[in-house]
Amino acid sequence: MKNALSDKQKRRNDVILLLVLVILAAALFCGLELSKEEGAYVLVVIDGETCAQYPLSEDREVRIDAKNGSYNVLTIRGGEASVSAAGCPDLVCARHRAVKAAGETIVCLPNKLVIRIVGAGEGVDFAV
Amino acid sequence: MNTRTKKVALGGMLVAAAMMMSYLESLLPISLGIPGIKPGLANMVVIFAMVRLGVRPAAAISLVRVVLMSILFGSVSAAMYSLAGAVLSLAVMALLHKTGWFSTLGVSICGAVSHNAGQIVVAALMLETKEIVYYFPALAISGVVTGVLIGVLAALLLRYVPGKW
Numbered sequence: 001m002k003n004a005l006s007d008k009q010k011r012r013n014d015v016i017l018l019l020v021l022v023i024l025a026a027a028l029f030c031g032l033e034l035s036k037e038e039g040a041y042v043l044v045v046i047d048g049e050t051c052a053q054y055p056l057s058e059d060r061e062v063r064i065d066a067k068n069g070s071y072n073v074l075t076i077r078g079g080e081a082s083v084s085a086a087g088c089p090d091l092v093c094a095r096h097r098a099v100k101a102a103g104e105t106i107v108c109l110p111n112k113l114v115i116r117i118v119g120a121g122e123g124v125d126f127a128v
Numbered sequence: 129m130n131t132r133t134k135k136v137a138l139g140g141m142l143v144a145a146a147m148m149m150s151y152l153e154s155l156l157p158i159s160l161g162i163p164g165i166k167p168g169l170a171n172m173v174v175i176f177a178m179v180r181l182g183v184r185p186a187a188a189i190s191l192v193r194v195v196l197m198s199i200l201f202g203s204v205s206a207a208m209y210s211l212a213g214a215v216l217s218l219a220v221m222a223l224l225h226k227t228g229w230f231s232t233l234g235v236s237i238c239g240a241v242s243h244n245a246g247q248i249v250v251a252a253l254m255l256e257t258k259e260i261v262y263y264f265p266a267l268a269i270s271g272v273v274t275g276v277l278i279g280v281l282a283a284l285l286l287r288y289v290p291g292k293w
Contacts, residue, residue, distance in 0.1 A: 005228055005229060007231065010228075010229065010230055010231035010234070011231055011233075013229050013230050013231075013234060014230050014231055014233045014234035014237070017230060017234050017237065017238070018234075018237060018272060018276075021237070021241065021268055021271075021272050022268075022269070022272060024268060025264070025265045025268035025269050025272075026265070028261075028264055028265045028268070029265035032261065032262055032264075032265065090206060101262075103262070104262060107251075109254065
């Protein structure tokens with residue numbers, strides 16, 4: 001028993017699907033952009049433990065040594081944080097775009113490193 | 129040659145094709161700066177298999193491809209993302225294909241988006257980042273773009289590759 005939808009109808013459905021996805025994405029994008037909170041600090045979390053905290057406002061370069069012998073280089077510049085170099089095998093962290101809004105993260109799974117941006121209200125324990 | 133042997137050989141060939149696509153993709157220096165968003169060229173083969181051979185062979189080909197690629201080229205983390213993406217993508221594509229409401233293009237688009245979604249959700253769970261939501265718009269848009277591209281290619285394959293398979 002052949003399904004009754006013709007090619008034309010299928011094509012029409014495709015277009016509707018496409019439009020719905022694009023509109024959803026656009027709406028989500030706008031919503032997120034509007035609710036984004038400005039980042040204030042960069043948290044360095046190694047294997048679940050917060051090891052360091054740096055203000056986003058101060059440019060700096062920090063070499064973070066991982067427990068497995070590898071490393072990541074955190075670069076804070078122009079109010080953004082990024083991983084400028086790393087010794088991990090996949091380099092997903094290094095290719096990640098710079099982060100600056102509260103909640104954004106850059107993760108290096110092999111080195112168990114999470115670079116997390118937090119807002120002004122959430123700055124934790126120590127000053128560096 | 130009996131049909132069973134034929135099927136095995138065919139499956140193997142398509143797995144190889146899918147792996148080639150995957151490998152090719154890894155050579156391309158394209159990156160949006162967001163982990164897990166890829167062109168998904170291997171999906172072309174999966175869709176082809178799904179239409180010509182059926183959902184089960186397509187699923188087998190897709191999963192074998194992921195496993196082999198991660199053994200040969202990938203890290204454990206990459207393997208998990210890939211697997212999640214492939215499984216979700218397969219489920220979505222099989223479902224849509226069965227309903228017959230969409231053409232290959234629609235199926236491909238949803239496959240691409242769900243592949244990205246699967247990868248990102250796993251990434252979020254593994255990295256305990258709740259703010260993964262930030263990635264969704266990019267994932268949807270890039271899924272649509274790559275989905276269209278792969279869908280067109282898959283449609284071409286389906287039209288021009290001769291044979292009863």
